[in-house]
Amino acid sequence: xxxxxxxxxxxxxxxxxxxxxxxxxxxxxxxxxxxxxxxxxxxxxxxxxxxxxxxxxxxxxxxxxxxxxxxxxxxxxxxxxxxxxxxxxxxxxxxxxxxxxxxxxxxxxxxxxxxxxxxxxxxxxxxxxxxxxxxxxxxxxxxxxxxxxxxxxxxxxxxxxxxxxxxxxxxxxxxxxxxxxxxxxxxxxxxxxxxxxxxxxxxxxxxxxxxxxxxxxxxxxxxxxxxxxxxxxxxxxxxxxxxxxxxxxxxxxxxxxxxxxxxxxxxxxxxxxxxxxxxxxxxxxxxxxxxxxxxxxxxxxxxxxxxxxxxxx
Amino acid sequence: xxxxxxxxxxxxxxxxxxxxxxxxxxxxxxxxxxxxxxxxxxxxxxxxxxxxxxxxxxxxxxxxxxxxxxxxxxxxxxxxxxxxxxxxxxxxxxxxxxxxxxxxxxxxxxxxxxxxxxxxxxxxxxxxxxxxxxxxxxxxxxxxxxxxxxxxxxxxxxxxxxxxxxxxxxxxxxxxxxxxxxxxxxxxxxxxxxxxxxxxxxxxxxxxxxxxxxxxxxxxxxxxxxxxxxxxxxxxxxxxxxxxxxxxxxxx
Numbered sequence: 001x002x003x004x005x006x007x008x009x010x011x012x013x014x015x016x017x018x019x020x021x022x023x024x025x026x027x028x029x030x031x032x033x034x035x036x037x038x039x040x041x042x043x044x045x046x047x048x049x050x051x052x053x054x055x056x057x058x059x060x061x062x063x064x065x066x067x068x069x070x071x072x073x074x075x076x077x078x079x080x081x082x083x084x085x086x087x088x089x090x091x092x093x094x095x096x097x098x099x100x101x102x103x104x105x106x107x108x109x110x111x112x113x114x115x116x117x118x119x120x121x122x123x124x125x126x127x128x129x130x131x132x133x134x135x136x137x138x139x140x141x142x143x144x145x146x147x148x149x150x151x152x153x154x155x156x157x158x159x160x161x162x163x164x165x166x167x168x169x170x171x172x173x174x175x176x177x178x179x180x181x182x183x184x185x186x187x188x189x190x191x192x193x194x195x196x197x198x199x200x201x202x203x204x205x206x207x208x209x210x211x212x213x214x215x216x217x218x219x220x221x222x223x224x225x226x227x228x229x230x231x232x233x234x235x236x237x238x239x240x241x242x243x244x245x246x247x248x249x250x251x252x253x254x255x256x257x258x259x260x261x262x263x264x265x266x267x268x269x270x271x272x273x274x275x276x277x278x279x280x281x282x283x284x285x286x287x288x289x290x291x292x293x294x295x296x297x298x299x300x301x302x303x304x305x306x307x308x309x310x311x312x313x
Numbered sequence: 314x315x316x317x318x319x320x321x322x323x324x325x326x327x328x329x330x331x332x333x334x335x336x337x338x339x340x341x342x343x344x345x346x347x348x349x350x351x352x353x354x355x356x357x358x359x360x361x362x363x364x365x366x367x368x369x370x371x372x373x374x375x376x377x378x379x380x381x382x383x384x385x386x387x388x389x390x391x392x393x394x395x396x397x398x399x400x401x402x403x404x405x406x407x408x409x410x411x412x413x414x415x416x417x418x419x420x421x422x423x424x425x426x427x428x429x430x431x432x433x434x435x436x437x438x439x440x441x442x443x444x445x446x447x448x449x450x451x452x453x454x455x456x457x458x459x460x461x462x463x464x465x466x467x468x469x470x471x472x473x474x475x476x477x478x479x480x481x482x483x484x485x486x487x488x489x490x491x492x493x494x495x496x497x498x499x500x501x502x503x504x505x506x507x508x509x510x511x512x513x514x515x516x517x518x519x520x521x522x523x524x525x526x527x528x529x530x531x532x533x534x535x536x537x538x539x540x541x542x543x544x545x546x547x548x549x550x551x552x553x554x555x556x557x558x559x560x561x562x563x564x565x
Contacts, residue, residue, distance in 0.1 A: 050416040053564040069561055075418045085409030087320065089327045102316030103417040147413075 003028045003155055003185040004049065008058035011044055011209070018044045019055065020209035026202070031181050033200030033217075034189040035298075037306055041209040042189035043082060046157045049187070050079040062155050075104070078153035078184075082160045084144030088133035092124055092143055095132060096150060104151040118146035121176065123169070137164040145173065149180075156180060158188040162195060174199050193298045203298065205305050212305045217298070226254060226300050229265040229274055231281050232290035237261060243284045247277070264294065314423045317414075321431030334393050334439040341389050342443030345382030346450040349373050375455040376531050379466075382447040383527045386440070386470055387520075394477035395502060397435065399495040401428045402485040402560070412565040422557040425486065429553060432478045433471075440467050440474070462530040469526030476519040476545050477502060479552045486556040519545045 004026035011019040019041045026032040036042050047053040048060050051071050059066060065073035086095060093115060101111030119125045122142040127135065135143065141164040148156055161177070162170040178199045180186055190196060196203055196217070203220050205213040213220060233240050237260050244263045247256035252273040254266040265277055274293070281288050325331045350373050356362055371377055402425070405411035415424060444467040451458065481498040488494040509515040521541035528535035 052412050052416055070420055079416045099320055103419055
């Protein structure tokens with residue numbers, strides 16, 4: 001079942017086309033990773049879904065409700081902007097219990113209970129009575145997530161939710177997002193590819209306001225990830241780099257990059273010559289310590305697709 | 314709406330705006346009757362004051378005390394009505410808190426109405442205290458006037474200041490910076506002041522309420538300024554509606 005539907009969104013800011021006919025759907029109970037370089041149109045899309053911006057044309061809906069400034073869809077949504085801003089004179093408890101819960105019309109008892117749960121979940125229990133003015137950027141991002149969840153939303157829109165967090169905070173946030181999909185549909189924009197690989201079921205890659213790839217994570221990897229080889233030598237960096245340079249331009253080899261004593265070779269196709277590369281490695285007369293097929297990553301997919309778009313542009 | 318109003322009132326309190334407005338207006342409430350009562354004596358006591366100046370200065374009467382009170386509260390109240398709301402909307406738009414609030418199920422009209430009601434409360438508290446103080450000082454320094462007239466005066470002053478606070482709130486909704494909002498509100502207030510000097514038009518403007526309030530406070534019978542009252546009572550909600558329509562069209 002589709003929870004979020006985006007159809008042909010177009011949006012222009014003066015001379016800049018932020019969205020150029022963007023369309024996609026997000027299935028219920030999934031985590032959708034919205035990937036793209038800076039300025040690709042991710043935040044604009046999320047703002048349209050949250051009812052804070054209007055498209056020039058096209059439509060977006062959440063559970064069948066069209067989004068917009070006075071849309072009832074906002075009751076179903078929890079929204080975390082990239083840099084959440086607060087009334088800094090409030091304490092965290094006041095903000096969640098008295099303000100955000102009140103805006104959603106939660107009864108006082110439920111507001112108290114939900115606030116306590118979310119402060120615990122966000123790791124802000126000890127800071128509950130502190131004014132938000134004294135919060136660090138990471139604490140504000142965690143408070144931002146708490147406010148986005150107070151109404152037990154059916155849809156959570158997260159704009160770069162881990163960008164301000166330390167490694168432990170990032171891990172906790174990702175675990176939490178993963179848990180959310182049992183009850184909620186999550187649309188998460190990010191350019192941290194590792195996070196998408198860890199928790200997203202579906203990945204949409206957007207560039208210049210257009211969807212350039214949209215599929216399940218594994219399907220995308222299988223379809224677009226370039227086969228790669230990693231060869232590690234027991235040798236100095238200089239001869240290793242020199243050997244990598246000799247590979248460039250050979251038939252079947254897309255690229256060869258040296259990092260210290262290791263060379264990463266991207267092949268043009270899966271059967272494009274790993275035997276040949278192995279032969280060349282042995283012929284280099286440098287001891288080969290490791291030779292293996294590298295696991296394709298979303299980074300490969302992303303760079304390939306976005307790079308292709310950039311070249312086409 | 315209740316939650317939005319709670320937030321606005323608490324913000325008025327925590328940011329000391331309510332306190333500052335009350336303090337300034339109470340000071341003006343004290344200064345009005347005091348100036349009327351002691352100005353002549355003060356001038357006479359200053360060495361080198363020209364002979365006969367006392368004869369030129371108006372005699373200290375209860376009417377003068379009320380006139381000074383009204384002038385002080387109207388002038389300083391107007392400045393506060395232009396300054397206090399100037400960041401109310403544009404400030405929230407630029408810091409991003411408006412986006413956080415309006416991504417929740419809240420109407421943009423309610424967002425503005427809560428701000429206007431909070432301003433109404435702030436000025437109502439300030440004016441109640443200042444007019445009460447002015448009443449007490451006038452009574453102690455001159456003679457005790459009927460309290461009902463001062464209540465009417467407080468009501469007229471409140472409507473007058475609420476009109477200008479609504480104007481500034483509208484400017485804050487339309488503009489993209491606090492400075493531009495203050496500039497627009499000041500420009501409109503100045504234009505209204507100039508228009509008010511034309512007798513035929515002045516009767517329709519909120520400033521006409523002040524004359525009636527002053528007369529009521531001193532126990533004089535003046536015809537009710539229906540035209541000014543109607544203009545004020547129509548334009549305050551009209552400005553709110555224009556602001557709502559503008560905010561609905563804006564992206565946050």
